[in-house]
Amino acid sequence: MPLQITGALGDPDLIRLPWELPLEEWPARHLVDLPRGISRHVVRFARLGGKVYAIKEISERYAKREYRLLWDLARLDAPAVEPVAYVTGRDEGLDSALITRHLQFSLPYRAVMSGTLRPDTLTRLLDALAVLLVRLHLNGFYWGDCSLSNTLFRRDAGAFAAYLVDAETGEMHPMISEGQRLHDIEVAYTNLFGEMLDLEAGGLLHPSIDPLDTAEQITTRYHRLWEEITQDEIIEEVDWHKVENRIRRLNLLGFDVAEMMVRRKVGTGRLIVRPKVVDAGHHQRRLLRLTGLDTEENQARRLLNDLDGFRVARGLRHEDEAIVAHRWLAEVFQPTIEAIPDELRRKLEPAQLFHEVLDHRWYLSETAGSDVGLPAAVKSYVDTVLVHKPDEKALLPDKDQ
Incomplete structure (x- = not known):
């Protein structure tokens, strides 16, 4: 069977990579050194035309299967890595x-850990x-191998955003069953316990962290969030404000309620309310609609807070929201990012840079006893903080270097 690459190929040079060699033996000129998680398979990062691709050696059956699952997740806008292609017909x-x-x-x-x-x-x-x-579960996806090792993390203001990176054991269903959900959580518990024990054995776990307690935490956090999003709520008819409060809580968690199912409880004046459809990315969508900035959820919340503060400070409370957003972009966000030297700007995403500048401004202002202003905060942040941060973007030299 001849070599064949199947997928949404954006770079024809992919066919010219040394597929006749085991991935472990690929020449360094084709590869870029980036942090890798623990994997059962050989994984390398290849550089082509200024883009970086992750390549995993895996059996043909699972390569095809994982490629299709990742595309299913992409169509649902689920947080997962983007599939490009699968390669078959390599040398015997x-x-x-x-x-x-x-x-x-x-x-x-x-790599998130510092020591x-x-x-x-x-x-x-x-x-x-x-x-x-x-x-993933809201989208009907059963993972089958949830773990920190099978996840990538991006900084999201003061938190992290997680992305699935390994869908090898996954299954897509119209709706996930209760048994599948509980089994996924059980697997996550087991994997996380093992990962914490591994870190502990390597001296990489803080003494105050208990591996078993940590594994139990993922179960607790998952169930708390799932119940908040999906559980029925029984209210008196006159207490409709409780539904509005529920929607606000979901919004704060980053979820939108597209529909609510409401039915009367037989023989009472009570209503049973259930979120019918829940979508993630509440603040992301609002920021994208207003400014065109595509960010993580917590970054979007922070930028929107600054935008709202700008509206109040400039006396624009009654101005159209889109016009205020345009002014904020032109007068606040873009000048802040442009004030950061080009060679340092690539260390973090623009939204993360802006968030960290705002944090730095707050600390400086607290110390000074008055607002130091954004220009001074940017200069101080660049000189005292950003220069010491590692690059978190794949930085690639020119092909001929």
Whole structure:
């Protein structure tokens, strides 16, 4: 069978990669060194035309299956890596390969750690993993191997956003069953316990972190979020404000309620209310609609708060929201990003840079006892904070370098 690459190929040079060699033996000129998580398979990052692709050696059956599952998730706008193609017909004895696009600014959980995994960092990772699993389940996806190792994390203001990176064991269904949900959580519990024990054995776990307690936390956090999103609520007819409060709570969690199912409880004056359809990305969509900025959810919430503060400070409360957003972009956001030197700007996403500048401004202002202003905060942030941060984008030299 001749070599064949099947998929949404955006780069014809993919066919010219040394597919006749095992991935472990590929020449360094084709590869870029990026942080990798733990994997059962050989994974490498290839550089082509300024883009980075993750390539995983895997059997033909599973390469095709995972490619299709990732496309299903992409169509649902679920948080997962983007599939590019799968490769079959390599030389005898060589597995097929799955190609995905590298998720820029993303890190495996071990790369998030700076020496020792501290409790506050772990809490944020667990929150992100619980949100990811809930979003997948809402889309009818059974993961089958939920773990920190099978997840990539992107900084999202003060939190993290999680993305599925390995769908090898997954299944897509019209609606996930209760048994599948509970089994997914049981697998997550087992995997997380093992990962914490591994970190503990390597001296990478903070002494205050208990592996068993951590594994139990992912179960607790998942169930709390799932119940908030899906449970019925019984209210008196006169207490409709409780439904509005429920919607606000979901919005704060980053979810939109597209429909509500309401029915009267037989023989009473009570109503049973259930969120009919729930979509993630409430603040993301509002920011994208107003400004065109595509960010993570918590970043969007932070930028919208700053936009709302700009509206009040400039006396624009009665002005059209879209006009205010345009002025905020031109007068606040873009000048802040442009004030950061080009060679440092690539270290973090623009929305994350802006969030960190706002945080830095707050600390400086608290110390000074008055607002230091955005220009001074940007200069101080660049000089004292940003220069020391590692690059989290895939930085690629020119092909001929």
